[in-house]
Amino acid sequence: MHFTESAAVQRLPQHFFATLVQKVNQKIATGADVINLGQGNPDQPTPTNIVKAMQAAVAKPENQQYSPFAGLPALKQSVATYYHDHYQVDVDPETEVAILGGSKTGLVELPLAVLNPGDRILLPNPGYPDYLSGTHLADVEVELVPLRASNHFLPDYDKISTKSKQLAKLLYLNYPNNPTGAVATADFFAETVQFAKQNQIGIIHDFAYGALGNHQQPLSFLQTPGAKTVGLEFSTLSKTYNMAGWRIGFAVGNPDLIAALNDLQAQLFVSVFPAVQEAAIAALTGPQDSVTALAQLYTTRRHAFETAAAEIGWKATPAGGSFFSWMPVPSGYTSESFADLLLEQAAVAVAPGKGFGSEGDHYVRIGLLTSPARLREACQRIGKLQLFQPHHE
Ligand SMILES: Cc1ncc(COP(=O)(O)O)c(C=O)c1O
Structure with missing residues (x-):
């Protein structure tokens, strides 16, 4: 028997970075010592207190049963407490919090949960490629909103027709931004709320690098x-x-959007493994020193990479967060x-x-997911290709 993919699956975009992985693997197979800065997979281990909480949680019989459909009430309460303590924002854990098997799941589900075929959604360009998966599954019309260096990689609402x-029902934003590392200002967010209200467009803010x-926080x-x-x-x-x-994330915000996500998720999953949810409670409510140290680690790596890059004449775009550097492509090349x-030579x-x-x-994205020494070595190797005008003191 022969089966064909549904129209929805056929509409899904090709995974652009699959080709990159293939090329990297081919290069490694030749015996080359590849410094891989192409991916976005955190390289540090999960903090011990969270791993221990998980180990204890796995052994509890109640965690081996089905979770409540919308997730553990205690986790939703921890999310509410986290928002209160970190951001002074009060949220109702029952109606304003949804538990997700990773934020990608929610970002992809949302168009299916609240949009209809032919509805329009505004997505950032450049942006996290997986936003397109949900819109294609839901057969939603995508309009791309450019993020440019001239506007600090923020959308310019005056330029949207x-x-x-x-026509647009939703706008996706993401700050600190993948791939540019840009951050949003309070003024920009205030303008965004005004834009949303004036045009009745829901704002979906992806805070993965929050x-x-x-x-700065x-x-x-x-x-x-x-x-x-x-929005959410x-x-x-x-x-x-x-x-x-571990696959755990959450959404916070407008109760209608939360209810729609929960309704769709109740059909697709029985929430996340309760032990993972308990470990998430330990993460959110436990000591946060590891988080401060992690942000510091990426700042140190960024400094090491961007300083070494500047020495070979390769100037990074300014970044306020994330673990990426967004580097310009020299003239004469595409990204x-x-x-x-860079891979070949x-x-x-x-x-x-x-x-x-x-x-x-016009850019390439560098993942700051290896040691400062390797990041500096990458710049030294690239410097030997003499593609940039080095700065001399
Ligand atoms: C901008 C952005 N959003 C969302 C995600 C998804 O994260 P997760 O599904 O692990 O929560 C990622 C992961 O790389 C990301 O870069």
Whole structure:
């Protein structure tokens, strides 16, 4: 028998970075010592207190049963307490918090949960590629909003046409931003709430790198007056606590959006393994020194990389957070041809910016997910290719 994929699955975009992984593996197979800066997988271990909480939670019989459909009430309460303590934002744990098997799950589910075929959604360009998965599954019309260096990688709402403002139902934002590392200001978020209210467009803020500020704690969108009613903020434990493999995240905000997510999830899953939810409670309510240390670690790595890059004449775009550096492509190259050159001739893998959207084609993304020594070595290898004008003191 022969089966074909559904129209929905056939609509899904090709995974751009699968090709990069293949090329890197081919290079490694030749025996090359590849410095892989192309991925976004946290390299540090989960803090011990969380691992221990998980070990204890697995042994409890009640955690071996089904979870309540919408997740453990105690976890939702911990999320509410976290928002209160970190951001002075009060949320109702029952109606304003949804538990997710990783924030990607919620970001992909949301268009299916609240949009209809033909509805329009505004997505950032460049942006996290997985936003497109949910919109394609839901057969939603996508309009890309450019994020440019000239506007600090924030959307310029004045440049969105009146027609688009009338048609769009949701706008996705993400600060600290993947891939650019840009952060949002309080003024920008205030303007965003105004934009949402004026045009009746829901704001979906992806706060995956919310704990990873470069010197300063990033702002939560929900700290903005009025934000909680106009949209949602998605968070994940993947980056904050190095728990990417554990698959746990949450959404906080507008009760209608939360209810829609919970309704869809009740059909698809029986929430997350209760032991993982208990470990998440330990993470959110336990000591946060590991988080401070992690943000500091990425800041140190950023400094090491961007200083070494500057020495070879390669100037990073300013970044306020995340664990990425967003580096310009020298003239004469596309992001893909430049990434290919770096892999072939310097054995350094970087992510071509085009994989995040057409606006990314003048950049490559560097993951600061290895030691300062390796990051410096990557720059030294690239420096030997003499692609930039080095600065002389
Ligand atoms: C911008 C952004 N959002 C969301 C996610 C998804 O994180 P998770 O599904 O692990 O919570 C990632 C992961 O790389 C990301 O970079």
